[in-house]
Amino acid sequence: MTAMKKYLLAWMCLQLPVMAQAATPAAAKPERPAVQVPEADRYARRCQFQAPHRTVKPQGTMLWGTKRSWDTEKTAPELSSVLVSVDLAPLRQADAQVKALTLEGGRLVASGKGVVGTVLQGTASDGKPVEVAICGAEPSPEDPGMIWYRIEAWNAVAQEWENPCVALDRVPDPRALAVGGTWDASGAHQDAPGKLTFACENGAITKCIRWGYKPWESRDGHSLADLHQACTRMARADYCGNGRSHTHQDTAIDMYDRLGVLARTTEAADGWDPARASFEAAWAPDGATCLARTRDGRALETILKECPNRFQTGAALELGQGDRCTVRRADASPATALLRNMSYGAPKGASASEGP
Structure with missing residues (x-):
């Protein structure tokens, strides 16, 4: 046997264990629950847009336009939501110059600097607390007094910040409007001082505002609040x-x-x-x-x-x-x-x- 043949034979013998290991499928790793993220790290990670948009197929027309549950494997009732209301105070996290927020018509106003980066305390439909970060503020081209907000909510299941708004083909990266008061499980609007609703683009609350029924405005001396509420009923049949x-x-x-x-x-x-x-x-x-x-x-x-x-x-x-x-x-x-x-x-x- 020539020296070259001996070399090739030895090389093939060395490669066989490696090839066999590569051909053997790796054992599936058991899934582990998400590690709890410390508060300081949680706030540092807000507004980074690192969380993927999850695929949701809502049935019927949505009221808030938000996801029903963070658990994508779970079938949730029609009027359940990961976010139904937000408290204006106290602020969970904010720029040092921002001491308080107020809602004026369709926009949030800060006492000091801008509102972007502020974290507010919200509530889900099941009553559980959920933190909400304001990640962007864009004046509406049709009405500069109305602001579109890009928001993220803390997904305690995945331990990450995520857009709570449902994405559809026509609006793949939905924003939200800040609307005074809250809506309950029957679809009824409640005046709630100090609370607001972040209504997402694909929900009936925002649709009715875009159609012209801004609840904070009036026409010929008549408030549009009742017309807006009637519209939310009509939009969802x-x-x-x-x-x-x-x-x-x-x-x-x-x-x-x-x-x-x-x-x-x-x-x-x-x-x-x-x-x-x-x-x-x-x-x-x-x-x-x-x-x-x-x-x-x-x-x-x-x-x-x-x-x-x-x-x-x-x-x-x-x-x-x-x-x-x-x-x-x-x-x-x-x-x-x-x-x-x-x-x-x-x-x-x-x-x-x-x-x-």
Whole structure:
């Protein structure tokens, strides 16, 4: 055997154990719970945008626009949220010059420097505390007095800062508006001094503000607060005023109100064809005052069962301009509704889910 052949044979013998080890799959490492991060390190890590956006598939139209749970493997109720309210004081962490925050209309104002970097104490829908960091503040191009905030909440499950807002294809990196007061599990707004709601872009609270119903403003001497609240019911098709939605994400609707903030759309435009639409319902702050049909195609009888004694059947009621109700509130006149809406209705053959 030549010297070269001996060298090659020896080299192959040395490589065999290495090749065998590489071909053997490594044993799966057991998952360990996230290590608790000390407070000082936690605050130092805020606003670094290191946490990935998690994939969420919300059912129906969201109220706050926030994630239902930090646990992506857990199925959470429709009106659960990782963040429902935030306290203006005391400040958990802030620049040395910032002693306090106040909410003026649609913007947060600091007593000293800017608000970016401030950490506030928030609360989840289950009552558990959650810290919220303000990571950015961007004036709205349509209204410089309204500020978009980029926020992060401390995810105690993963032990990291994460955007609590649900990302959708059209808004992959959602921001939030600061709105006075809070919303409870029934979808009702509560005046709560010293508390605010960070309403995310893909939720009904923010959608209604962008449509023109800013609750801190007024029109012709009338506050828009009730119109905004009625809009949140309408946007989610919350007929019973109990917080349950009866629609699907991105369903096309048209709305028009008593104060003339928005008028009925009469001409076809991108994404809307009045010829295909029909009257759906009239709305008050606590839900629908009358209905012609449901938005997601379920039978009206299911709504009557969901909130018994709230609606009554009988002769159809004409509201004018072709709007006609088939069921109406037993305790309120449909004529007192603040706004009405039209929609396409569910496609033929579509089956609506009866779940939350």
